[in-house]
Every structure is written in structure tokens, then in C-alpha cells.
Amino acid sequence: MTDTPEVTEEAAAPAPEPERLHGALVTRDLDQVVLHVGPDEYRPVLEALKDDGYATCIDVTCVDQLTNDARRLPEGVEPARFEVVVNLLNMAERARVRVRCQAGGPDAVLPTITDLWPGADAAEREVYDMFGIRFDGHPDLTRILMPEDWEGHPLRKDYAVGMIPVQFKAAPGPR
Amino acid sequence: MSKTELRRGGADTGERSQELPDRTTATTAELLRDSGCVLRLSEQEAAALSQSTAGSEDETMIINMGPQHPSTHGVLRLMLELQGETVLRTKPIIGYLHTGMEKTGETLTYMQGVTNTTRMDYASPFFNELVFSLATESLLGVQLPPRSTWIRMLMCELNRISSHLLFLATNGMDLGAVGMMIYGWREREETLRLFEKFTGLRMNHAYIRPGGVAVDLPETWREDVQAILDVLPGRLDEFDTLMTGQPIWRERLQGVGVISQEEAIALSATGPILRSTGVAWDLRKHMPYLAYDEVDFDIIVGTYGDAFDRYAIRLNEIRESMRIVEQIIEKMPEGDYKVQDRKVTPPPRARIDESMEALIHHFKLFTEGFRVPAGETYVAVESPRGELGCHLVSDGGAKPYRMRVRGPSFFNLQTLPHMMRDGIIADAVANISSVDPIMGEVDR
Numbered sequence: 222m223t224d225t226p227e228v229t230e231e232a233a234a235p236a237p238e239p240e241r242l243h244g245a246l247v248t249r250d251l252d253q254v255v256l257h258v259g260p261d262e263y264r265p266v267l268e269a270l271k272d273d274g275y276a277t278c279i280d281v282t283c284v285d286q287l288t289n290d291a292r293r294l295p296e297g298v299e300p301a302r303f304e305v306v307v308n309l310l311n312m313a314e315r316a317r318v319r320v321r322c323q324a325g326g327p328d329a330v331l332p333t334i335t336d337l338w339p340g341a342d343a344a345e346r347e348v349y350d351m352f353g354i355r356f357d358g359h360p361d362l363t364r365i366l367m368p369e370d371w372e373g374h375p376l377r378k379d380y381a382v383g384m385i386p387v388q389f390k391a392a393p394g395p396r
Numbered sequence: 397m398s399k400t401e402l403r404r405g406g407a408d409t410g411e412r413s414q415e416l417p418d419r420t421t422a423t424t425a426e427l428l429r430d431s432g433c434v435l436r437l438s439e440q441e442a443a444a445l446s447q448s449t450a451g452s453e454d455e456t457m458i459i460n461m462g463p464q465h466p467s468t469h470g471v472l473r474l475m476l477e478l479q480g481e482t483v484l485r486t487k488p489i490i491g492y493l494h495t496g497m498e499k500t501g502e503t504l505t506y507m508q509g510v511t512n513t514t515r516m517d518y519a520s521p522f523f524n525e526l527v528f529s530l531a532t533e534s535l536l537g538v539q540l541p542p543r544s545t546w547i548r549m550l551m552c553e554l555n556r557i558s559s560h561l562l563f564l565a566t567n568g569m570d571l572g573a574v575g576m577m578i579y580g581w582r583e584r585e586e587t588l589r590l591f592e593k594f595t596g597l598r599m600n601h602a603y604i605r606p607g608g609v610a611v612d613l614p615e616t617w618r619e620d621v622q623a624i625l626d627v628l629p630g631r632l633d634e635f636d637t638l639m640t641g642q643p644i645w646r647e648r649l650q651g652v653g654v655i656s657q658e659e660a661i662a663l664s665a666t667g668p669i670l671r672s673t674g675v676a677w678d679l680r681k682h683m684p685y686l687a688y689d690e691v692d693f694d695i696i697v698g699t700y701g702d703a704f705d706r707y708a709i710r711l712n713e714i715r716e717s718m719r720i721v722e723q724i725i726e727k728m729p730e731g732d733y734k735v736q737d738r739k740v741t742p743p744p745r746a747r748i749d750e751s752m753e754a755l756i757h758h759f760k761l762f763t764e765g766f767r768v769p770a771g772e773t774y775v776a777v778e779s780p781r782g783e784l785g786c787h788l789v790s791d792g793g794a795k796p797y798r799m800r801v802r803g804p805s806f807f808n809l810q811t812l813p814h815m816m817r818d819g820i821i822a823d824a825v826a827n828i829s830s831v832d833p834i835m836g837e838v839d840r
Contacts, residue, residue: 250771279802282800282802291790312682315682340810343806344664344807360425364414376498
């Protein structure tokens with residue numbers, strides 16, 4: 222019981238100021254730099270990162286956090302159901318950064334980043350196709366993997382696995 | 397029948413707005429992208445492009461290439477706008493091989509996960525298994541025994557050789573060097589036979605698993621690998637004679653499908669396409685994983701960013717991979733081939749008859765799988781086609797909450813309109829071939 226006073230002393234010390242980069246909260250789990258932003262900071266933070274030398278957009282993807290009870294977010298980040306994740310790479314400094322944007326609900330709209338990184342084009346289309354997140358300003362926001370007349374967005378958590386009665390219009394229905 | 401219906405060949409394949417739009421209806425941004433000049437033109441020139449009469453419907457023709465075309469490497473469909481023989485616009489249309497593997501991945505345990513991911517890029521299955529296993533292990537926080545790391549490296553480098561041999565074969569075939577097809581496949585067969593001996597399967601091995609590899613190497617592995625290393629250099633020299641120095645081959649590839657450094661980087665291209673433009677970027681060297689920092693090899697870079705550079709890079713990467721394999725044969729450490737943590741890897745079959753505990757572990761692992769701490773991670777490896785990444789989110793359960801695989805081919809395909817621009821239709825095949833897309837990975 223001798224260390225009890227020490228513990229209280231530490232607790233009494235002011236919590237260290239959380240790390241921020243371009244105004245976004247930074248976490249470093251597993252040695253990976255992650256920036257947490259909301260839909261409003263999404264575009265400014267990415268623009269600033271592009272200016273920092275992150276010349277390659279490795280990936281744009283999304284996570285539907287509907288049933289995830291265990292997700293960890295730093296204090297002060299408003300959680301949303303859909304999280305758009307952008308992976309950037311800086312070849313000169315051999316650095317990676319991941320931007321997790323709390324995009325919003327099923328009707329979420331984010332500004333596009335295809336004008337910053339033209340390579341994000343197909344990836345944003347895939348996010349739209351699979352999750353239904355819209356990207357404002359994208360040159361050609363259409364489905365990319367699923368047929369045009371597909372209903373629903375397959376990678377959403379409320380999209381059941383096996384609810385495909387007839388895959389092709391010409392095929393006979395189940396008997 | 398209207399013109400649009402004619403273009404679809406009368407049948408509605410369900411793409412509609414995913415198809416290449418008429419010039420009259422396309423937006424400037426779309427035109428720019430499909431013409432492959434997102435970065436090349438000033439806004440003024442771009443505006444001129446969208447109004448140009450040269451591109452009016454009567455003078456140009458939109459044709460479909462694929463999805464059933466022998467040179468599209470699977471089910472890639474390209475819509476090309478042609479003026480005479482010149483390609484004005486290109487739009488890749490994908491999704492014909494989409495089987496929802498990312499969704500499937502959410503219903504499989506981490507142990508079963510590799511059997512799913514290995515089927516994505518079917519020409520380099522070990523890399524897919526590797527990236528998923530590395531992602532899982534980074535969440536688990538397990539430390540691998542050195543031997544399993546080196547076995548993984550051995551298999552991956554042999555797989556890089558077989559994948560590039562497949563490229564050489566199909567690249568030759570696409571360009572009319574049909575003899576090359578037979579030679580490429582003959583050499584690839586040697587490596588596949590080796591894989592069958594080591595893992596039990598020629599493709600889709602599920603050999604690299606979270607926690608190590610499935611089985612140890614056979615006792616004769618050094619001789620088996622050495623046999624391939626002895627055969628290949630002579631054969632590669634034959635390829636040089638057959639293709640590299642040959643005037644027809646050079647004429648066919650040099651200056652075709654040129655892409656600049658800025659374009660390659662902006663379009664998220666990785667692997668041989670990026671290196672062909674002179675960017676020396678290889679994750680094995682610059683962000684080492686496994687034990688790549690302990691072996692010596694060179695990054696092969698090109699100068700002109702054309703189809704010939706991409707061919708030459710892949711041919712020489714085979715030689716570099718052989719160098720790595722030689723070093724692996726020398727340095728392979730002894731020890732365990734998988735983590736001896738029974739919560740992650742199953743016990744040996746013989747232990748199950750003797751130990752109740754082993755039986756329980758075995759049963760638990762194969763029915764429920766193991767739980768992975770909540771969190772998320774992104775891990776990337778250098779596959780033969782570029783950066784293969786896996787973004788894994790765990791909610792603390794036995795199945796991934798979300799598994800995203802960043803297939804390099806998916807992003808590399810975006811460079812096609814840029815390579816095709818102002819080229820001739822006969823070079824289209826050379827361009828597709830030099831991108832080396834694997835549709836299983838594009839569509840997942």
C-alpha cells in the first residue's frame with residue numbers, strides 16, 4: 222500500500238494535452254498514425270496533408286460501425302455510424318497516415334478528394350457502391366462493382382448475407 | 397434500335413451509367429478522366445476538349461473490348477472511343493468477377509480468413525495470405541519464431557517469380573510471341589510443382605496462416621528450390637534472346653503506353669508501373685516487413701515509363717527474387733514454423749490422442765476460432781503488382797468486423813486511360829498486358 226500516495230499524485234497532475242495535427246486528434250495505436258476528423262474537417266485536413274508531402278492516396282474505404290461495441294475513439298470525437306478511412310503515403314519521408322472521418326448516417330455526404338488525388342476516383346466509387354456514402358463533386362459517382370440496378374449497399378451491416386433471391390433478371394425464380 | 401442500345405449490343409448488361417458516356421452528355425471532369433488527361437491539360441485545353449467537334453458522335457466510334465476477350469486477362473471490359481485507329485477515350489468497366497469477398501470475410505473466423513483472401517489475387521496467393529496474417533498478428537501482438545518468417549519470405553519470393561513468369565507468358569501471347577506463352581508456362585509449372593510439394597496445393601494454398609505457416613518445409617526443400625534456381629537463369633537468358641533484344645518486340649513495346657512519374661503517383665499506381673517511371677519505391681526496401689532488411693537485393697527501376705520498361709522490370713525482378721531466395725537458402729534458421737501459443741495455432745495432430753488439453757484447444761480453434769483484441773490496423777506488403785494492403789477492424793470477436801483488402805490491380809487499372817490516350821487500337825492489348833491486372837483482385 223506504499224505506492225498509493227504516488228498514484229494519487231500522478232492522477233492529480235494535469236492530463237497531457239492531446240496530440241493534434243492540423244487541428245485533428247492524433248492516436249498512435251500499433252505505431253500507426255491515425256487522424257480523427259469530423260465531416261467538416263475532412264477536406265481541410267486532407268488538403269493540409271497533401272501539402273505536407275503525402276502525395277499518394279493509397280486507399281479510401283469505409284467501416285460501418287453499426288454493431289461494433291468495442292471501437293475506441295479519443296475524447297472529443299463525435300462517433301458516427303459510417304467511418305470513411307483514407308490511407309495516405311509519403312514516399313519521401315517513408316511515412317503513412319490514416320484519416321478516420323466520422324462521416325455520419327446512411328445519407329452521409331462528404332466532399333470528394335479526387336481533385337487532390339485522382340487515384341481516389343475508383344476507391345470513392347467503391348465506397349459509394351458498397352456503403353452508399355456520397356462524395357460531393359466526384360466526376361462520375363456510379364456503382365463500380367455491382368450492377369446499376371442493384372438495391373442496397375452490400376457491405377452495410379444491416380444488409381443480410383444471402384438475401385439475393387434472383388441474381389439475374391432473366392433467370393427463373395426459385396421454385 | 398437507338399444508338400445507345402446498339403452500343404450495348406442490344407442486351408442490357410446492367411451497367412448503364414457505368415459505361416462510357418456520349419461526348420454530348422459527359423461532363424468535363426468525366427471527359428478529362430476518360431481521355432486520360434486528368435493531369436496533362438490546362439483548364440483551357442480541357443474546355444476545348446469537351447467542345448471539340450472532332451469528337452462528335454458521327455466521327456468517332458465507341459467499341460467494347462471484353463469482358464469476353466482473350467487479352468483482357470479475365471473479365472475486364474474496356475469501352476474505347478476511337479477516331480479511325482486512334483484511341484480518344486478509355487473507360488474500364490469492372491465488377492464481372494465481384495463475389496463479395498470482403499463481406500464473406502466478415503463471416504469467417506481469422507483461421508478461415510486466409511482461405512478467402514488467397515483467392516483474391518490468384519496469381520500470387522501467398523501475398524494475400526501473408527497480408528491478412530500480418531494484419532491479424534499485428535492486432536494479436538504475437539511474436540513469430542524466425543523460421544516461420546523466413547519460410548514466408550521463401551514462399552513469397554518463389555511466388556513473385558511464378559507470378560512474373562505468368563506475366564511474361566501472357567505478355568508474349570498478347571503481342572504475338574506465342575512461343576513465349578509456352579515457355580513462360582513451362583517455367584511457372586516448375587514453381588507450381590514445388591508449391592504443391594511444399595503446401596499440398598498448386599494454387600490457393602492457405603499455407604501462410606495467422607501465427608506462422610501450416611506445415612514445415614519438407615526435408616529436401618533445399619535441393620528442390622536449388623533445382624529451380626539452377627534451371628531459371630539459363631531460361632531467363634533465353635527470354636532475353638527471344639524478346640528483349642529482338643527488334644519486333646522492341647518496336648511493339650518501346651514508347652507504347654507512356655506514363656509520367658507525376659501521373660503514376662497521382663493515380664495511386666504502385667509496383668512495376670510506378671517503378672517504370674523511375675520512382676525507386678519498393679515496400680520491401682523502404683518499409684521492410686518480415687526479414688527483408690536482412691537480405692540484399694536491388695530495386696529495378698525504368699526510365700521512360702513505357703510498356704517495355706514494365707516488361708523489363710518484371711523480367712529482372714525475377715532475377716532479384718532469385719538472389720533473395722539464394723540468401724534465404726543460406727540463412728534459413730532452425731526452430732518452430734509456427735507460434736507455440738495454443739490459443740492461436742492448433743496443436744500437432746499426434747498430441748490430440750495423448751492430451752485432453754490439446755484436444756480442447758484443437759476443438760475450440762476449429763469451431764470458434766480465437767478472439768482478437770479490438771482495434772484496427774493497416775498492413776501493406778509488396779506484391780508482384782504493387783502495394784497489397786489489408787485494413788482490418790476487430791471488435792474483439794473471433795471474426796473480423798471489417799476486412800478491406802487494397803488490391804494493387806484495382807488502382808493500377810486507373811492508369812489505363814492515360815496509357816491508351818492517343819495511342820492506336822493495336823497497342824491497347826500491349827497496354828492492358830503491361831498493367832498486368834488480375835481481375836480476382838480488382839473485383840474481389
